[in-house]
Amino acid sequence: MEDQNYFALVVSGNAGEGFRRTVCRQRIGDLPAGEILVRVHYSSLNYKDALSATGNRGVTRRYPHTPGIDAAGIVVASHSSSFRSGDPVVCMGHDLGMNTAGGFGQFIRVPADWVLPLPEPLTLLESMRIGTAGFTAAQCVHRLLAHGLEPDSGPVLVTGATGGVGSFAVALLARLGYRVVAVTGKKSEHAFLGQLGAAEVIDRARAATGGARMMLRERWAGVVDTVGGEILAAAVKACRYGGMVTCCGNAASGDLPLSVYPFILRAVTLAGIDSASCPMARRRQIWDLLAGEWRLDMLERLSRVIDLAGLDDAISAMLAGAVRGRIVINMQEDP
Ligand SMILES: NC(=O)c1ccc[n+]([C@@H]2O[C@H](COP(=O)([O-])OP(=O)(O)OC[C@H]3O[C@@H](n4cnc5c(N)ncnc54)[C@H](OP(=O)(O)O)[C@@H]3O)[C@@H](O)[C@H]2O)c1
Known part of the structure; x- marks a missing residue:
């Protein structure tokens, strides 16, 4: 598994020469240490990702880097008793996508206490329409x-x-x-x-x-x-x-x-209001509301789904203040 490749949007460069974004192959073995390996099915684009994708040091200090503060997918390996292979999960905030390779890659590896079981009855796609x-x-x-x-x-x-x-x-x-x-x-x-x-x-x-x-x-x-x-x-x-x-x-x-x-x-x-370091108990409380009492039937109207190949343009649009609603990235197909 560690030798397996996957696709990710990688930002590289430096302040002097500028930053560039490319979709390229990465190796699972090069992901950071962590208890939970997740096959990402969907990610979503947030303003912080657009900053990370353009070399903003307030968000990301080390490049090359894969942004993506949101990820929803299926656990493929777990060294935690809280999760098993096959579990659908959501991971958002903490250091994901900041200085830890994020959801714009088809795999992430993270500590178990960054991971939330997918709040039922939301689907992985719906969870990232929310993000x-x-x-x-x-x-x-x-x-x-x-x-x-x-x-x-x-x-x-x-x-x-x-x-x-x-x-x-x-x-x-x-x-x-x-x-x-x-x-x-x-x-x-x-x-x-x-x-x-x-x-x-x-x-x-x-x-x-x-x-x-x-x-x-x-x-x-x-x-x-x-x-x-x-x-x-x-x-x-x-x-x-x-x-x-x-x-x-x-x-x-x-x-x-x-x-x-x-x-x-x-x-x-x-x-x-901060979401990145929001304590887990409040995360669960808010996600339970979003999946239940506050569930929106217009999630599709609020968001559109793109794939990895369209992400570069979406980032540029977000930086120009030109995005409407939410952008979800389908990470399941290879580009
Ligand atoms: N505290 C947290 O944990 C947290 C979590 C998520 C996001 N955020 C922050 O919340 C903000 C919005 O995030 P987002 O993901 O919704 O970003 P977004 O999708 O890019 O939305 C930002 C919106 O702000 C408006 N805007 C852009 N430039 C502006 C300007 N110069 N003056 C006034 N309005 C402007 C635009 O809306 P209109 O065209 O409709 O005016 C734009 O669509 C960002 O600053 C982000 O970092 C914080």
Whole structure:
């Protein structure tokens, strides 16, 4: 088995010469040590993968490297009593795809405590239609609900709404009965957001207004922000008294130009959301919701499936902010 080859998208290069992506053969024996060897059936594309694929040292320090923070597949070898050959599993986050060869390869080898049994009744494909982006959106929603957000609390703002996290958040909140206001930079996708359940769509340029003002008219009972920067700042300034803003991304900026006034005068809560190091107990809780009570019947509308050969173009599109919804990679066929 260790001598067996498989296909993977490999990123190589350095900061001086630049980075290139190629689909090539790798050897199972060269995968890192780990208790669980998984034949990957599906992976999915997340923003972090696009960063890893272009040499972002905040994500990946060592190249050549195979990105892919998500993988779903079948266990082919296990040195853990928790898993057996043939088990369908999901692996996401931790160091997968960062400095550990990730799901853009047909095999991964990882520690047992990175692996989750496939949450029934989801299929491997459905689990990757959700992936880290959907899981992160669900974590944001879970946090808002735990804070007391109810459908009659008022409108909920979702930024970066056509992206992976954003589109999933729009669909999930709408499905749970919330009035969703979606922010997008894509004029052509207002209808798509309406199909997901958005009650109103705001153009991105209008969402970043607020400038030097320390607070804005109260509008949002809750917020799912995936972009950071001026848009997140404006969302916090316009959050209603006692409301919550969940912050999970930086697609626009890592900065947050704010004063303390929304927090000390309106009791607004800013909640950070992380999926990579999310404890296993919460992972299970969120995945159980995604597979059960929160299961979306529009997963196919939210995502499209490509193969390894199409991944390079998909990464470029994501870096250009041009992706709509989720992208799943079918890893089963050799290119
Ligand atoms: N905390 C975590 O654990 C976690 C997990 C997953 C993702 N994330 C982060 O969440 C963010 C979204 O991830 P994703 O996978 O959904 O990425 P994505 O699919 O590329 O979506 C990002 C969306 O943000 C919007 N956007 C892009 N550039 C922008 C800009 N300059 N200004 C304002 N909006 C912009 C676009 O949506 P519109 O065109 O509709 O505006 C784009 O589709 C990323 O920063 C990612 O790193 C964090």
